[in-house]
Amino acid sequence: MPLDSALPSFVPAGAPADLTVALVSYRSLSFLPRCFETLRVASAGLRVRVVVVDNASGDGGLEWLATHAPDAVVIANADNVGFGRANNQVLPLLGEEPLLLLNTDAFVAPDSLHAALAALAADPALGLLGVRLVDENGLPAPAARHFPGLVSGFAQKVGLKRGDPHADELVADPATTPGAPALRPCDWVVGCFYLVRGAVLRQVGLFDPRYFLYFEEVDHCLRTRQAGWQIACLATTTVVHVGGGSAAQMPGFAAGARQVSVLQVESALLYWRKHGGLLGLMTALGLGLLADAVLALKAWAKARLGRGAAGDAAVHARNARQWWTLARATGFGTRPTR
Incomplete structure (x- = not known):
């Protein structure tokens, strides 16, 4: 028309x-x-x-x-x-x-x-x-x-x-x-x-x-x-x-509700390094890893008790690896990957 x-x-x-x-x-x-x-x-x-x-x-x-x-x-x-x-x-x-x-x-x-x-x-x-x-x-x-x-x-x-x-x-x-x-x-x-x-x-x-x-x-x-x-x-x-x-x-967008987007993690690392320096970046990275470790443990415990999906713990473990992988790929928040 x-x-x-x-x-x-x-x-x-x-x-x-x-x-x-x-x-x-x-x-x-x-x-x-x-x-x-x-x-x-x-x-x-x-x-x-x-x-x-x-x-x-x-x-x-x-x-x-x-x-x-x-x-x-x-x-x-x-x-x-x-x-x-x-x-x-x-x-x-x-x-x-x-x-x-x-x-x-x-x-x-x-x-x-x-x-x-x-x-x-x-x-x-x-x-x-x-x-x-x-x-x-x-x-x-x-x-x-x-x-x-x-x-x-x-x-x-x-x-x-x-x-x-x-x-x-x-x-x-x-x-x-x-x-x-x-x-x-x-x-x-x-x-x-x-x-x-x-x-x-x-x-x-x-x-x-x-x-x-x-x-x-x-x-x-x-x-x-x-x-x-x-x-x-x-x-x-x-x-x-x-x-x-x-x-x-877009490539890097996570489809699952519990899976964190690659795009979100990378941008978070860039933001905290820019506005918080190396200390801000390392705090963001540490808390991101810790949060996914806690969530993976909670998901594993729920699955053992029959109250959650068996794959949820693996999702949070992948998220944790993603934080570390992207931290290294971005030079610890100093440069984008795309």
């Missing part, structure tokens, strides 16, 4: 814009129609430029864009360069306007762009903004995050810290929750809807290219906070985020 003339068109490269939206696509053809339809509806009354960076998907997405979104700027990579590097490719196309990083499996509400830009304009100290997220069933998803902690993360992983680890990271809707703030300050926001002020990009830049996937938003938000900017999550508009659609198809 050709471009729907009843919906707003996007502005071309080089033209003045109120907002540039970056979409990184990796085998996400199934999400593109809904993503573009909701994005066009939300763009009414705004000059929006959309830049799609395709990470060598090979799934027909480029052909779909040529037919259904010819007004989008398309960058076609010959290889999958990862999430952070792909978003960085959009920077040369920017003017002074803010940049919205939007996942292809994130579907904006009709008011999302207007509400987010208004919140950014209302507070000159606000450098970076996320929004309330829900899943396909309308259930709240974590959006306003805390910076990771090594000890708290270990305690949560091995079961010493009870309860939902994301319970205090959910953003309540003020329309249904009396007293819920419209704007919630936080440490970092999830990258599926990630609005960055242009001045922040000029001062701080965007993502550290060493992160292939995971931790790039955490690192960028930390640097943004260190530069004196505030970060918050807006609760008055809601974005539906499916989650994991593209990442699950």
Whole structure:
């Protein structure tokens, strides 16, 4: 189906814009129609430029864009360069306007762009903004995050810290929750809807290219906070985020719920070495190994008692070996492997 003339068109490269939206696509053809339809509806009354960076998907997405979104700027990579590097490719196309990083499996509400830009304009100290997220069933998803902690993360992983680890990271809707703030300050926001002020990009830049996937938003938000900017999550508009659609198809992504992704472990090692030095890296490595050793022992004991699967202990043992293997492969957190 050709471009729907009843919906707003996007502005071309080089033209003045109120907002540039970056979409990184990796085998996400199934999400593109809904993503573009909701994005066009939300763009009414705004000059929006959309830049799609395709990470060598090979799934027909480029052909779909040529037919259904010819007004989008398309960058076609010959290889999958990862999430952070792909978003960085959009920077040369920017003017002074803010940049919205939007996942292809994130579907904006009709008011999302207007509400987010208004919140950014209302507070000159606000450098970076996320929004309330829900899943396909309308259930709240974590959006306003805390910076990771090594000890708290270990305690949560091995079961010493009870309860939902994301319970205090959910953003309540003020329309249904009396007293819920419209704007919630936080440490970092999830990258599926990630609005960055242009001045922040000029001062701080965007993502550290060493992160292939995971931790790039955490690192960028930390640097943004260190530069004196505030970060918050807006609760008055809601974005539906499916989650994991593209990442699950990447090499190094673990399919099992108990198996830790190679991509996550590598990025964690790079992050803790960068922001904690050698001591931070060795602490992260030690706690990661210890956590999997504890979990492997617990799984083995449960299996012996007939309360767990016999293979669970082996999964945690593989995770522990993965921590050590990747620590060596990254030069103990000093370089990426991809």
